[in-house]
Amino acid sequence: QVHLVESGGGSVQSGGSLRLSCVASGGRVYGNYCMGWFRQAPGKEREGVATINSNGRATYADSVRGRFTISQEGRNTLYLQMNSLKPEDTAIYYCAAEIFLPRYGGTCEKDPSRDDFAYYGQGTQVTVSS
Secondary structure, three states: OOEEEEEEEEEEEEEEEEEEEEEEOOOOOOEEEEEEEEEOOOOOOOOEEEEOOOOOOOOOOOOOOOHHHHHHHOOOOOEEEOOOHHHHHHHEEEEEEEEHHHHHHOOOOOOOOOOOOEEEEEOOEEEOOO
């Protein structure tokens, strides 16, 4: 079982910045984490924000490209740098992860358009006021 803990959410004015963090624990000893960020605004379905593949390639939703930057540090820590925040970015942000086994040739190909990770965190609230 993989456990994900997000942090860094808060309230900010339009145009401001926030940095979200996520730490993953558990899972297989020889596994690596393929990770991403999703969000859910009030009254809306959860949507993908950004993902990182096993080859390090980052993919972004059109709504955040150029403003948000996803990065992974080491095996199990994920960040989301959010700049030029807008009121429509207000949502609960969820960290997502899936384990792959590179020593056995495993890879992980993810895209924010597909909400198909194996594990999700509890979320952290981001509120952007105008």
